[in-house]
Amino acid sequence: MPEVLFSHYRDAIRGLDLAQVATPAGIPEQFLLGREGRYSAHYIPFESVYPQARVVAVGITPGFVQWKNAMREAQRQLAAGAADEEVLRAARLTGAFSGAIRPNFIALLDAIGVQRWLGIASCASLFGEDAGLVQVSAVLRHPIFVDGKNYSGSPPMTRKAFLRDQVLRWFAEEAKLLPEALYVPMGGSVGDALDWLAAQGVIRPERILHALPHPSGANAERVAYFLGRKDRAALSGKTNGAQIDAARAALQAQMEALLAAR
Template sequence: MTQIEKYKAFILSLPPGRLSKEQLFVHELLLYEQQHMSIYYVPYEYVNTQAKLMIIGITPGFTQMELAIRCAREDLLSGVPADQIDQRAKKLASFAGSMRKNLIEMLDQIGLPAVLGIEGSRLLFEERRDLLHTTSAVRYPVFQHGKNYTGHSPPILKSPVLSGYAERILLPELLAVNDALVIPLGKAVSEVVQAFAEKGWLSKERCLFDMPHPSGANGHRKKQFEQHRADMQQQVYQWFSR
């Protein structure tokens, strides 16, 4: 269910080209603000219930927010139907930048292309987007002191606001995309999904809990990945062989 109509007038008022924080960190897009934390709208409400793979990040960062809003503006000007705008924005912006490259490399190395019958994991973000659902522990961009929230200060589960977003939005997504292998990226997201599983809301069998976050800022990413790669390969094979 898209909310694009609610934000349509403001998005159309934005100028063409790249958008700055000053243009997007505005009251018209603000969903929540308290002390140093702010949460903003982004057109990310599309859910691919037929996906075979579900990848969960922490929260969209500014790069993803800017791309998604810019994509939505162009689509609104071009007359793209409202029910397609979120889907197109998410396809363009999800894990955009170096994160997507790092993520694709890891997905290839745990054997996903073979079990999904595709040439490489990059196709999940291109022609075979039908196989993939991307989302975040907190669907909407979260910023602290104007910088991307990293999932740790505070931890999502220790914040009533952030954990509330996860329960109200992420949990229903997990239940709706019920045939997908779930890959939470990094410790902060894994903790949220594990908490759902411990409450009996989700099967642990469908979750790969050891995938490191693909951010370039995660200096331990490669070491963490190598430690768990064999186990993840086995779990991928078992899930898709069931």
């Protein structure tokens, strides 16, 4: 089982004055997991894992705002007398897929046939009665800051020993608990990291769903075209319709192969 640190940080979280933490530099030293040069890693209570999860949505790393929100939710749960497992589950889900991200994510998964592979009517139920089938994660589980700012994927994490160690220590151990899951990388840098883990034998490469558009509202045009909600002739010069067509076809074929192999 992956190492669980929450018991070591429970009291520190209870006593944390979030109003005094305005920037990453203000995070108390007791939450520091490691530092190397410009890079630092800080504890966040994101250790909850659904062992039955079959879809893992993988971001880069929690940012500072997500760190504060998770700590605030953990404090609220602790004050209510929640058990550790419930504290960790609530903290990890805080803010997950808020705004336009959730409906876009559902529609994108349905468009390539993930719901059929899961045996459900629509991936919308992943945020309802089938919530246990989806794991919201990050390839760098604990927040990484570079010169006191959110790490955004550059330089690539696989090129930095400190970041590779973070991936292997936390996310890789989580992935080992979910060998049958599909992995949905939220962005190219995450996809590259998952490919690296596949080369290490941690994840099966055919389970990585590459090139699905990021479901954020800022990516609205690519999402709309992928879903057939916008004509190719109406695309702006920033969107490569042919590339999206190829990605959609490849993902649909990948899901058909996974269905056939069940």
